[in-house]
Amino acid sequence: MDKLFHIESGKEVAFHNNATYCVGTGRMGLALHKEYQEQLKMVQEEIGFSHIRGHGLFCDDMAIYQEYKDAEGNIVSEYKFTYLDRVMDDYLSLNIRPFLELGFMPEKLASGDQTVFYWKGNVTPPVSYERWAALVQETLRHLIKRYGEAEVTGWPIEVWNEPNLKGFWKDADMKEYFKLYEYTANAIKAVNKNFKVGGPAICGVDDEVWMTEFLEFVKSSQAPLDFVTRHHYTIHPPEREGHYEYARLGDPDAGLKELNTTRKIVDSFPEFQGMHIHITEFNTAYIPDSPLHDTNRNAAYIAYLLSKLGEDNESYSYWTFGDVFEERGVPYTPFHGGFGLVANGLVPKPTFWTFKFFRELQGKCVCRERELVVVQKQDKYCGVAWNLNYDNTGEILNITCELPAGDEEYCLVQKIVDEKHCNPLKVWHDLGEPANPGTAQLKLLRESAQPLVTTQRLKGSAGTVAVALELQQNAVVYFEIFEAPVSSDRGYDYNKVMNSLDISVE
Structure with missing residues (x-):
């Protein structure tokens, strides 16, 4: 052709290129691994994302939330920021800042025992919304104290992850999520009004209903809302074989049309018209063991998406930067179909270069x-x-x-x-x-x-x-x-050099 x-x-042609605003990561606790940091360093040196977003900020392996009972038997909350400081120090040293996702629920604060993933992130509402709000506030206050108000209030904050899926939020209870959002957003603004907070972080299941109802709720409750978030994946349901799921790509334009519908829903509310939409996760397959992710076809497909996603969205965060990732357990091989731009062993995949190339498209x-x-x-x-x-x-x-x-x-x-x-x-x-x-x-x-x-x-x-x-x-x-005009040294003739290669030596 x-x-x-x-x-x-x-x-001049319209093109909003924000491909490197944010990138996804495995749960925050994995940032304590050596290869995680090595992969992120490689990505930052070659591509240079501005923000990083992932699950697990409040999961028990980060050990932030603690509690005990006082002499009267009352529950007293306390907080341990040892691991959080290590992770944030490393992020900032690599010139990348968190796009904070607030979740999942610490076991001691959870109202139930439903979990998700191999690492058992708790997805139930808090047993006490007051203690949950205090956890959020104390974490933000600690970060401000350590890194400064101007720095930390520039980090976007998203409330939870995919509450429209039963696996990520108990019963996909919409009203309960709205309650969580309102408590959380108000708690954040009470710490500092300059924080930017958003949601509902939904994927493409009943997304039109969820987005409409969420904005109606925010409008009626006057809960703070600075931006809207959702996710975007582009495959047909995959077929499982052994450890892997084989997926067929969907029509990218059909997916972009779905995103445009979200844009229209947001703009249909005068209060929210023109509000930024952040795609806080996107990729082809939504599963971490899809061989498609490792292919050149994935790289070409993502290139097309990057050329179009800025039409309706302020940013779009590729899920994820690397394959130190354990939703379904520790990977079996370096090429296991992980989400990452970098395979384990510090091997950049083809899609890594798609982002590297789009990084250069500023102008x-x-x-x-x-x-x-x-x-x-x-x-x-x-x-x-x-x-x-x-x-x-x-x-x-x-x-x-x-x-x-x-x-x-x-x-x-x-x-x-x-x-x-x-x-x-x-x-x-x-x-x-x-x-x-x-x-x-x-x-x-x-x-x-x-x-x-x-x-x-x-x-x-x-x-x-x-x-x-x-x-x-x-x-x-x-x-x-x-x-590139040629400015040769005196006596140097490139053509003579190359032609001399054809002269035989007797």
Whole structure:
């Protein structure tokens, strides 16, 4: 397939790119693991997300909530912030700040014993809303004392996670969640009015009803609300085989239409019109053992989503940055279909590079098409193109992008991620799918997980320079083009150097 895009001088196209505002993480307690920190360091050095969001702030492995009975038999709450400080210190040292999700329920504060995940996060309401509110407030006050008011009040706060699912909130009780939200939001604002708080953090089950009812509740109760949150996944129900679930991708435009419906619901309330919507989780599959996550197809699909998600949403947080993640237990192999951008063993997956490439798309957008985004910076053009192929037809996509240019000479740089280049999953398979790769195998996997870099010289003509891109199946390609006049050292002739290679030596 061949496609030609001609970009006119002075043209500007709407493109809200907030791909690196936030990224997801496994439960907060996992941040105490060495490899978790190593993976996050890699992600921050290469991509640089601004915020990080995950479950488990108040779960018992973080040990924040404690209580005892006094001499009269009254329950007295106390708080231990030892682990919280370690995690927050590490986050800030990597220049990433929390998007705080408040949950799950500490066992001693829970009204029931229903839990979720291998690590048993309690999903029941608090036995005492007053003690829950105090827990939230004391945690925020501690963070302010340690890191400063200006710093901490800039951290967004989300109340709970997916309360519209029975697995995440007992009975998916809407009224009980609204009670939790109101108590929590008011408690937060009582600590400092500058905190930004939001919800309802729902996924795509009865989402229209939940969003409408939530906004009606906030309107009538006057509970604080600074932003709206929801989640977005894009697969059909998967098929289970052994440890894995195999999923078929859904139509991305159908999913985006669902998000647009949320935007319309929010805007239908005069009080909330234009309010920011944060997608605090998104990915293709919603399960942590879906091999789809490890593929180049996932990378190309996510590239298309990143080109579109900013149309209705302020931000969209990829779930998750790394595979130190244990919802269904400790993973069996490095390529187990985990959510992460980085496989265990510090191997970047193809989707890692999708985010790295979109990080560079800051500037004036001059082209946004179904398979291409181009931005103009002060001294160059940068672009990302992708060839999403659902059916493994192997069809190649040839894109020619005609950019405004003078008659100067230019350098075109390409970084190519496709199934032939930068496909560590294939290399792992060819190695025999080792569950615990050795040092040499991990080194090879990391080497195979790097984009192919190519360069070439081009010359402008008749006011344009033509950038030709060949995209293999499920490729994601970054390119940049800039003026690069040759300024050779005295006596140096590159063409003579290369031509001399053809001269035989007698």
